[in-house]
Amino acid sequence: MPLQTAAPVTEDVAGADQEFLYTLNFGPQHPATHTTLRLILTLDGETIVKAVPDIGYLHSGFEKLGEDLDFNQYVTIVDRMNYISPFANECAWFTAVEKLIGIELTPRCKYIRTILAELARISDHLLCVGAAALDLGALTAFLYAFNAREKVYNIMESSAGQRFHPSYARVGGLMADISDDVVAQIRDFVKTFPKVLADIVRLLNRNRIFIDRTKGIGVLTKEEAINWSCSGPVARASGVVRDLRKDEPYLAYGDLQGAFKVVCGKGGDCYNRYLVRMGEMAESHKIIAAAVENIPAGPVNVDLNDKLTIPDKQATYRSIEGLIQHFELFMWNRRWETPVEEVYGANETANGELGYYVVADGGGKAFRARTRPPSFIHFAVFPLMMEGHQISDVPAVLGSLNIIAAELDR
């Protein structure tokens, strides 16, 4: 009788109760997770059989606070959701609030918000790309990225007075107008940024190790991306051509349609997500370059007589109308009059569609301020992307999804 080799054990490989499978706890304090999130990995050797995310470590009741703070106060909390691009969050929040109250912003405010939101997108993508490369061992790109992010922070500091959490937007406008110095800094950024981008491209795009570790890793097909509600770069890297800046133009994007294109990929893997982010930075650069030379003159806030915006110091201390309006907007039992209605407003932020569902009961604060957090939705896809990959691919996929735990848990 001829010898026969034993058939390979193929049954029940996915069964987590098998003896040869073991469990590894990844996080919540692991340097590669960047923020506080935990993964329970079931491993077969180094291959991941099952990944179960355990979230909630940073849950701090932001949405409950949104029901207690008024529209202007909540902007400080909104800043702290995706703290990598805080100004984009503010824009999204006020898109919803201003849609609810029915405010049409002044052209100048629209342009300033657009420019700063695009700077926030660049800042977010730089961190994501830099940190993703850092996790895969490429430190230099990270340094170049952070050097450029510093300039974005300087612009934020010059305009809002705060670097990290600007809290710059207000209902119907901005806290203050920008100065010529800010415009000069933005022009300088426009001039120097292409070099940074080119440096990162040269460091990573054809980097053998980087490509080996990202190409074909964490693949998400177009159908899966739609079915799992993905948006932003994650969906676009899979071929979903959807960008709210084009599909539902808000702020000044209606005027700037010719200045940018939607960047999409086909592969849906980590490398494609990286390329989409790089492409989006180049497009954002074009938007800023076009917008900064066309900032309209005029007031930055909507008309004071609409009783919607906070009057400036001059009006508050020198006129009775200004003083009364200041009082009306700051007393807890007065503030804005809102329709008894609810509305959803969304912006295309760096991570994807960031929307707010605001329910108002007629008073000056939200009855319900639901956030549609892109990080939360993208992290739900993580187990699907991870199955069958190696444990060393975890940082690559986490980096490419750009999970911000403060937004994930709120």
Place this chain on the structure above:
Amino acid sequence: MPYLDTLKAKFAGAFTTSEFRDNKRVLLSAEKAPTTLFPLLKCLKEECGFDMLAELGGVDYLNYPNATDRYCVVYGLTNTATGERVWVKAFANDPEPELPSVVELWKGADWMEREVYDMYGVRFVGHPDHRRILMPAEFVGYPLRKDYPLRGYGERHNFPTVTRAES
């Protein structure tokens, strides 16, 4: 709005509609929602092209002006081909707020339904992994309900701590 004609032909009398700014809504009352919600969303997905569940969130309408039902789950659907959006609001009431789960239709609903359950206590019948998601498993109560106080019931300052001497 061709989807409205399709819905009217299939679910006549089961829903009402409303509109505010650019949000167009389909409303399902607490009596109709348990039976109508799933087929209605399925019809919107498969026949009207709303292939993406962009948003799923809960609202508690306790003490809201003119509210008739208490809990509401808001489904924001998007047609990725045309960019059209529709909002489906399904209501539920105490003591056992329940709605059918839509994870079968959209995998993205998985975590969002868990979050609504975690925050409002609305159960989703047929959900494959019905657990809390943000709050710890042993947590009692539903924090985003309107009758839950802002500072909680003392979970924070009554939290058992272990001192160095005891450890």
